[in-house]
Amino acid sequence: ETGVTQTPRHLVMGMTNKKSLKCEQHLGHNAMYWYKQSAKKPLELMFVYNFKEQTENNSVPSRFSPECPNSSHLFLHLHTLQPEDSALYLCASSPGTGQTDGYTFGSGTRLTVV
Amino acid sequence: DAKTTQPPSMDCAEGRAANLPCNHSTISGNEYVYWYRQIHSQGPQYIIHGLKNNETNEMASLIITEDRKSSTLILPHATLRDTAVYYCIVGYNTDKLIFGTGTRLQVFP
Numbered sequence: 001e002t003g004v005t006q007t008p009r010h011l012v013m014g015m016t017n018k019k020s021l022k023c024e025q026h027l028g029h030n031a032m033y034w035y036k037q038s039a040k041k042p043l044e045l046m047f048v049y050n051f052k053e054q055t056e057n058n059s060v061p062s063r064f065s066p067e068c069p070n071s072s073h074l075f076l077h078l079h080t081l082q083p084e085d086s087a088l089y090l091c092a093s094s095p096g097t098g099q100t101d102g103y104t105f106g107s108g109t110r111l112t113v114v
Numbered sequence: 115d116a117k118t119t120q121p122p123s124m125d126c127a128e129g130r131a132a133n134l135p136c137n138h139s140t141i142s143g144n145e146y147v148y149w150y151r152q153i154h155s156q157g158p159q160y161i162i163h164g165l166k167n168n169e170t171n172e173m174a175s176l177i178i179t180e181d182r183k184s185s186t187l188i189l190p191h192a193t194l195r196d197t198a199v200y201y202c203i204v205g206y207n208t209d210k211l212i213f214g215t216g217t218r219l220q221v222f223p
Contacts, residue, residue, distance in 0.1 A: 002157065035213075043158070043213040056210055090157050100146055100165075103211065105157030 003027045006091050006106035013081065014114055021076040021109045023091030030096040032074040033103065034066060037088040049074060050096060081113045117141070118202045123218040126196075132189040134217050136202030139183045145206055147178060149187045151198040152216070158201065161187065192221045 004025045013019050023032065034046040048056035049068040063085075065077040074091055088110050092103040119137040126132040138147065146165050150158040162169055162176045164185075169176045175188040189196055201216040 002159075004157075033210075042215050045210050045212065048210055058210075088155070092157070100163065102148060102150070102160030102163060103158075104160065107157050108155075110155070 002104050002106065004091060004093055004104050004106035006089075006109050008109060009107065010110045010112075012112045012114060013078070015081060015083070017081075018077070018079040020078065021089055021091075021111075023074040023076075023106055025072055025093040025104070025106075027093060027104060028095075029093035029104070030071050031094045032068060032071070033092040033094075034074065034076055035090040035092065037090060037108075038084075039087070043090065047076075078111075081111075083113050086112045117204050117212075118214055120200075120202055120214065120217045122215065123220070125220050125222060126189075126192045128194060128221055128223050129191055132192040132196065132219060132221070134187040134189075134200050134202075134219065135184065136186070137184045138202070138204045141182050141204050142206075145204045147176065147182075147185050148203045148205065148211060149174070149176065150201045150203065150213075151196075152201070153195075153198045158213070161200075192219075194221050194223065197221045 007022045031050045035043045037043045045058050046060045047066045052068050063080050067075040088108045090108045092105045094103045095101050146163050148163040149161040152158040161173050164176045178185045199216040199218050201213050203211050
């Protein structure tokens with residue numbers, strides 16, 4: 001365990017389903033991130049939250065909806081996804097944007113859209 | 115786009131030092147160099163970072179050239195568990211680290 005916990009580890013959903021990914025950290029970090037990693041592609045930054053406020057939306061389609069109720073929890077709500085959205089979704093945290101310490105990543109949620 | 119260039123793959127014998135190069139010729143004066151690695155199907159793991167001086171921790175050493183246009187990550191005694199994709203990233207801080215394609219290091223017995 002890295003200190004960043006993601007659930008579920010694996011998720012299969014239909015294109016008409018609604019599901020949510022959860023990320024939790026108890027490292028005392030103030031910034032949290034969602035990344036997407038498709039097969040044989042680099043990690044793509046999706047969203048950045050700093051002190052619960054979204055500071056970055058990297059042109060992510062609206063079918064992905066993030067929520068950050070507090071500095072320890074981050075959600076990614078999914079609805080009407082497409083098969084090409086199948087990927088490994090990674091959550092990370094850091095002490096805070098503007099600081100130089102590294103990220104701590106979770107183990108990811110492997111999402112398959114059928 | 116990632117601002118670093120890394121070889122796509124490298125091999126290393128177990129027990130030997132693994133030296134992973136990274137070019138970042140457009141690095142700005144206040145940008146740090148970060149290294150992460152990703153073992154298959156897991157989240158990336160932070161290894162080390164530096165600004166100008168060489169750095170060492172329990173995992174690795176980071177050597178940054180004087181002009182800061184390139185760096186080398188050194189794993190002093192590679193083991194089979196070091197087989198992974200290694201990412202070199204430059205950034206001012208951790209606002210939004212942009213990952214490239216990295217170097218796939220294969221450690222063989």
